[in-house]
Amino acid sequence: MTLRTDPVTINFGPHHPSTHGVFQMRITADGEVITNLEPVMGYLHRGCEKLSEGRTYTQVVPLTDRLDYLSPMSNNVACVLAAERLGDIPVPERAEYIRVIMAELQRLANHCAMTGFLLNDLGTFFTLFHYTMREREKILDLFEMTCGTRVTVSYMRPGGVLQDLPEEFLPRLRALLDEMPHRIDDYEALITQNEIVLARTKGVGVMSKELAIAAGCSGPMLRGSGVKWDIRKNDTYSIYDRFQFDIPVGTNGDVYDRYWVRIQEMRQSLRILEQAYRDIPQGEVRTRLPLFFRLPSGEAYGRIEAPKGELGFYLVSDGGIAPYRMHVRAPSFINLGVLRDLTVGYTVADAVITLGSVDIVLGEVDR
Amino acid sequence: MGLDTIGITYPTVPVQIGGGQAGQQPGPGLAFASTEALLAALELDKYEGQLVEELRLARRDPISDPSLWVMEEQVPVGFAEYAKNPVGNLVTWARRSSVWPLAFGLACCVFEMFSAALSRWDISRFGMEVFRASPRQADLIIISGTVTWKMAPVIKQVYDQMCEPKWVISMGSCANSGGPWASGYSTVPGVNRIIPVDVYVPGCPPRPDALLYGILMLHAKMKKEANRKRLPSVHV
Amino acid sequence: MTLLLNADEVAPRLRDRYPDAVLEAKGSSLLVRRERLLEVARFLRDTEGLDFDYPCMVTAVDWWDYFDVVYYLNSLTRNHSLYLKTRAYGRELPAVPSLVEVWRGCDFQEREVYDLMGIRFEGHPNLKRILLWEGFEGHPLRKDFIG
Numbered sequence: 001m002t003l004r005t006d007p008v009t010i011n012f013g014p015h016h017p018s019t020h021g022v023f024q025m026r027i028t029a030d031g032e033v034i035t036n037l038e039p040v041m042g043y044l045h046r047g048c049e050k051l052s053e054g055r056t057y058t059q060v061v062p063l064t065d066r067l068d069y070l071s072p073m074s075n076n077v078a079c080v081l082a083a084e085r086l087g088d089i090p091v092p093e094r095a096e097y098i099r100v101i102m103a104e105l106q107r108l109a110n111h112c113a114m115t116g117f118l119l120n121d122l123g124t125f126f127t128l129f130h131y132t133m134r135e136r137e138k139i140l141d142l143f144e145m146t147c148g149t150r151v152t153v154s155y156m157r158p159g160g161v162l163q164d165l166p167e168e169f170l171p172r173l174r175a176l177l178d179e180m181p182h183r184i185d186d187y188e189a190l191i192t193q194n195e196i197v198l199a200r201t202k203g204v205g206v207m208s209k210e211l212a213i214a215a216g217c218s219g220p221m222l223r224g225s226g227v228k229w230d231i232r233k234n235d236t237y238s239i240y241d242r243f244q245f246d247i248p249v250g251t252n253g254d255v256y257d258r259y260w261v262r263i264q265e266m267r268q269s270l271r272i273l274e275q276a277y278r279d280i281p282q283g284e285v286r287t288r289l290p291l292f293f294r295l296p297s298g299e300a301y302g303r304i305e306a307p308k309g310e311l312g313f314y315l316v317s318d319g320g321i322a323p324y325r326m327h328v329r330a331p332s333f334i335n336l337g338v339l340r341d342l343t344v345g346y347t348v349a350d351a352v353i354t355l356g357s358v359d360i361v362l363g364e365v366d367r
Numbered sequence: 368m369g370l371d372t373i374g375i376t377y378p379t380v381p382v383q384i385g386g387g388q389a390g391q392q393p394g395p396g397l398a399f400a401s402t403e404a405l406l407a408a409l410e411l412d413k414y415e416g417q418l419v420e421e422l423r424l425a426r427r428d429p430i431s432d433p434s435l436w437v438m439e440e441q442v443p444v445g446f447a448e449y450a451k452n453p454v455g456n457l458v459t460w461a462r463r464s465s466v467w468p469l470a471f472g473l474a475c476c477v478f479e480m481f482s483a484a485l486s487r488w489d490i491s492r493f494g495m496e497v498f499r500a501s502p503r504q505a506d507l508i509i510i511s512g513t514v515t516w517k518m519a520p521v522i523k524q525v526y527d528q529m530c531e532p533k534w535v536i537s538m539g540s541c542a543n544s545g546g547p548w549a550s551g552y553s554t555v556p557g558v559n560r561i562i563p564v565d566v567y568v569p570g571c572p573p574r575p576d577a578l579l580y581g582i583l584m585l586h587a588k589m590k591k592e593a594n595r596k597r598l599p600s601v602h603v
Numbered sequence: 604m605t606l607l608l609n610a611d612e613v614a615p616r617l618r619d620r621y622p623d624a625v626l627e628a629k630g631s632s633l634l635v636r637r638e639r640l641l642e643v644a645r646f647l648r649d650t651e652g653l654d655f656d657y658p659c660m661v662t663a664v665d666w667w668d669y670f671d672v673v674y675y676l677n678s679l680t681r682n683h684s685l686y687l688k689t690r691a692y693g694r695e696l697p698a699v700p701s702l703v704e705v706w707r708g709c710d711f712q713e714r715e716v717y718d719l720m721g722i723r724f725e726g727h728p729n730l731k732r733i734l735l736w737e738g739f740e741g742h743p744l745r746k747d748f749i750g
Contacts, residue, residue: 015521016500021473022521026411028404038408042735042736043517043518046548046553047553047554050744051551066475066547069474113478133485134486150479150574151479151572152571152572211707213657216658216659217708234605235605310659312660314660324664325665327662329660329662329675333711333712334708334712336711337711366734412732413738416736416739417738419736
């Protein structure tokens, strides 16, 4: 006697504790096994691209803070990089070092938060999150010391950074660099050999190399599947060619590999920070530009390796003081294109973890 | 409504269940297993869009704030004041000492809310560390982040699902008035268009201490409400 | 460094294969006729030496008389990149072919361009609004949109 079953529609609605923001997944499941998943986004669409057409290039920078609100420094760097490429604006060397320090600190902060969320998604309610956020708070203190706010920094400008580092910054950075490797060891002790984490994340959300490349994935999603592609090495911007660091690459393309890649990226960021701390020169931090400066007409694409992936700003200018068109190539938005492929055939609980490993931030997905 | 209006030209293939092997090949982006499923999803989108448009047309003006501006001298202090309404004040003491917030974060402000909840700016000294996932179990909803018209019916539904007595803190510029995105085409200029707000916390984003100060003001408001019948929530 | 290819280097190979496809090859942008877009895209992906396997970005620009649909393509194996552009004319129903079957990554991005600019992508399996709600009138990123 065969059992008649009906498919079940589960709505992982926009308001949900595990969706990392206002994101909806309409899941059709046969029991617990997912047969179809439709991601629905746009609950945070605020019109960033349209608003940027009415603002000068400097006024666009605070808008970009709010895109990937877990790593605003990186967003700022990408935005001003596009403007500098279009206008051939020189950046002083100290400003470049400061940008690298801020970007790598931001990568540490972002991966701290996301590693904490991994165990959240697995079901331990905020246990590791407390520890990783403790480190994130120290990094946010460094940001606050430099530019006044913790989260929405607006620190970068076309031609440099807003203002110089205060005196207490480098000693505090030194203290953080001394302490951080031990903290990352603590996190690894909790995750890497934990048998529950291994059982629940190995073999889940597997993405093949070909799918990752054809779908335009970037960042730890791409590197977790075995593709060694990092914008800092392959399309070098700023002064990353002066630093020695490795690119961690996963093997299987499952959730565990992506988290392993993120932890290793944290260690490599510490390496870069050590070298930047040692080599940072004195000097100016900003090329003086007029208040309303014009960029020549044309187009430019400035991209960086943001913690989430490849963040790019496509800037089209018609010679005015404001962008004619600014498009944000958001890594989280494009990485979500493969969500359906990663979750069909797995259970609903695995879908939560897979979504967590894609590492989305809705400010970026919806812009 | 025919298939050509939504641009389908491919034959659709049913998805096979099992082990996640399906869909691994990088073929064309088939989003649905069958045409019926695709049309059903489109109908659902249209229904949700209709809800959004109705709400948007209905809410041209903000909901007027409940007229309880808290002045410091009007908050009861001292045993004599409390003794005037012992039962009410006892109930209020119990309510304000364990306000359970709803885990409701929209955008950037949510990370300042988390920071307020974690060990540095400990929110559990106010009895509030239990962020509930379900609105049925929550007393307080902290709207942290930009409210868009697409999200507005959801917020209204979640607010309606909360049980009385309930309070609303609007955290951040976006929830107060639309913030940096106020002139956008899809932003609600302030969450007080959708639900009545008790405390507005300004900032972009407000520091965790600012949110805690807002919570203290909410406690003061609750103390003040103990001695009078609470104004009914505006039924919207 | 990712080499931003000169469109003049790529255009001759395309002209050999599809004589009428290339309209303009200026800087690093290759402007192709929209009827030939799908074939040109397949050619760019499959040809030895070009190997554009990574769709980095899909967007559109509103130039009042026409819309520019811009595809920024990368090759991870060869580490070079190129802008592939096509034009869509008309304000009412501009349309271009969809490149979803060539590169999976164009799926969501083309839906976003449809949503915000109103350009239809023929052949897209699921072309509906993605960031705004169904029932929103207009396409916000157009230059004549009054919000």
